[in-house]
Amino acid sequence: MRIFLLSIFFIFFVSRVFSQQFFHYNTGTLYEGFENPAVQTFTPDSSRQYAFNLFLPNVYGSFHITGNAQPSLRSRAFDGRYENSNLLIGQGAINRLRENANIYFIMYKAFIGINNNAELGFSVQSREEGRGFLTDESVALFNGPGAFANNTYDNIFNNDLQYQSYHQISFSFREKASKQFAYGIKLSGLLGIQYQKLTVNQSQIEFDRPMDRAFVSMAGTYLIDYTPGKFTLHDNLPTFRNPGASITLGTTYRTRDNFNLQANLKDLGFIRWSNRSTTYKFNAADVIEGLSTENREDNVFGANHRIIHSGANQGSFVTATNARAELSANKSYWLGYEKKFRYSPTIIVSKELFYNGLTVAMINPVTYKNLTLSATTSYDQYKILSAGGQMLIKSPNAEFFIGSEKLIQSGRLLLAANGNSTEINRNSFYTGADIFLGFSLKFGAVIEHPMNASDVPLNAKRTFFDRLWSRLFNHGD
Numbered sequence: 001m002r003i004f005l006l007s008i009f010f011i012f013f014v015s016r017v018f019s020q021q022f023f024h025y026n027t028g029t030l031y032e033g034f035e036n037p038a039v040q041t042f043t044p045d046s047s048r049q050y051a052f053n054l055f056l057p058n059v060y061g062s063f064h065i066t067g068n069a070q071p072s073l074r075s076r077a078f079d080g081r082y083e084n085s086n087l088l089i090g091q092g093a094i095n096r097l098r099e100n101a102n103i104y105f106i107m108y109k110a111f112i113g114i115n116n117n118a119e120l121g122f123s124v125q126s127r128e129e130g131r132g133f134l135t136d137e138s139v140a141l142f143n144g145p146g147a148f149a150n151n152t153y154d155n156i157f158n159n160d161l162q163y164q165s166y167h168q169i170s171f172s173f174r175e176k177a178s179k180q181f182a183y184g185i186k187l188s189g190l191l192g193i194q195y196q197k198l199t200v201n202q203s204q205i206e207f208d209r210p211m212d213r214a215f216v217s218m219a220g221t222y223l224i225d226y227t228p229g230k231f232t233l234h235d236n237l238p239t240f241r242n243p244g245a246s247i248t249l250g251t252t253y254r255t256r257d258n259f260n261l262q263a264n265l266k267d268l269g270f271i272r273w274s275n276r277s278t279t280y281k282f283n284a285a286d287v288i289e290g291l292s293t294e295n296r297e298d299n300v301f302g303a304n305h306r307i308i309h310s311g312a313n314q315g316s317f318v319t320a321t322n323a324r325a326e327l328s329a330n331k332s333y334w335l336g337y338e339k340k341f342r343y344s345p346t347i348i349v350s351k352e353l354f355y356n357g358l359t360v361a362m363i364n365p366v367t368y369k370n371l372t373l374s375a376t377t378s379y380d381q382y383k384i385l386s387a388g389g390q391m392l393i394k395s396p397n398a399e400f401f402i403g404s405e406k407l408i409q410s411g412r413l414l415l416a417a418n419g420n421s422t423e424i425n426r427n428s429f430y431t432g433a434d435i436f437l438g439f440s441l442k443f444g445a446v447i448e449h450p451m452n453a454s455d456v457p458l459n460a461k462r463t464f465f466d467r468l469w470s471r472l473f474n475h476g477d
Helices: 001-007 030-035 070-079 137-145 296-308 407-417 422-427 463-473
Strands: 048-052 057-064 094-111 116-137 153-155 162-174 182-206 213-224 242-256 260-273 278-289 312-314 316-321 324-330 334-335 341-343 346-352 360-369 373-379 385-396 399-406 430-446
Touching: 030 116, 030 162, 030 430, 048 324, 057 070, 057 312, 070 137, 070 407, 070 422, 070 430, 094 137, 094 430, 116 137, 137 296, 182 260, 182 422, 213 296, 316 430, 385 407, 385 430, 399 407, 407 422, 407 430
Parallel strands: none
Antiparallel strands: 048 094, 048 430, 057 094, 057 430, 094 116, 116 162, 153 182, 162 182, 182 213, 182 242, 213 278, 242 260, 260 316, 260 324, 278 312, 324 346, 334 341, 341 360, 346 360, 360 373, 373 385, 385 399, 399 430
């Protein structure tokens, strides 16, 4: 299974690719306060002064795979065989791989100014991001030569995959500049964990069926960060070997007709990978022996591993984080005569800045007292429609949420993992799974306006940003 998991993402590494996350929009949770830094986390006269996750991780994880190889991957992973009947050989068919993980280990915010609703925060999180595609033939080869009718093929292994993971240590600040407008900023130091990028520009394979072998050649580039020895769990610990930085900017504006508008520039940054990292510019050939034997997966792995690890050049390189620009609009409506239910739909448009990723999402939450149930749908440029839901329990001083943005696909994958043959062999539009889970509490003194205070109120002195805003626009709060 270890060899399969490596090879199934074209042998070289586990390819993880970026996937959107929208569930937190307009929830007012501590999680959203760090993802969308202009959003208000505290409610004066109700909330307590400090918010903290008590070191309990707030987790988001998602992945999906599109293309003909889905039954092949599921059958090999869950049933120990290859269902390759959907694969198209020699026709340029590709499979897109996407996954994203975002884990907050520490989230802490303090309410520091009643006059301008100022908040100061600190967070520690780990992230993964990337993108890629894999050809049908790259999967078929692991099951031997049977799927290949011809003896020679050109450019059927031209894959493009990349993966990046890093720790992120951040400080955030948020305040209201006026009754309608608020802004926030999140400044982060990045500590790179792992980076790999493979691009195959040319490839060829020639089968020697009588000898049960194949001659394979490839040309392209392979970048990998430096790891002292074999990569282990210890290498996930923070180091300053691969430093970087990023910034997130956010604004919120409430219109006269009570629309809440958000604009966010997220995770614009870079990582400089150690000068002991390696760039392989390979143009080499090798032989895959025993293509019909039980060791064929190991043999395919070995030949391709030797090819891409040729033409080495050691030196540092710089990579960008997956920055995004997002716009959203939200408005709340009370339902029923007694107005016990609140409906607050949000529409979001998200565009990746350095890639062609574009996603439109719609969130439909209904709130009754402290309980919110949401239905979420999203649609991207690859015509992938995702649907899910969220349960949020939120009081002024505690919050818990759980859900999935790919609810149906997550259930189907769980059935496949439990051996359901229908789900294993299903030729669906995409295979995927998604989950998010979080918790936080507020503690300390209750935030009170001076006229309502039962205790000594918080210092209402205006901040530097508040004074600057007043001077620029000639008004105060």
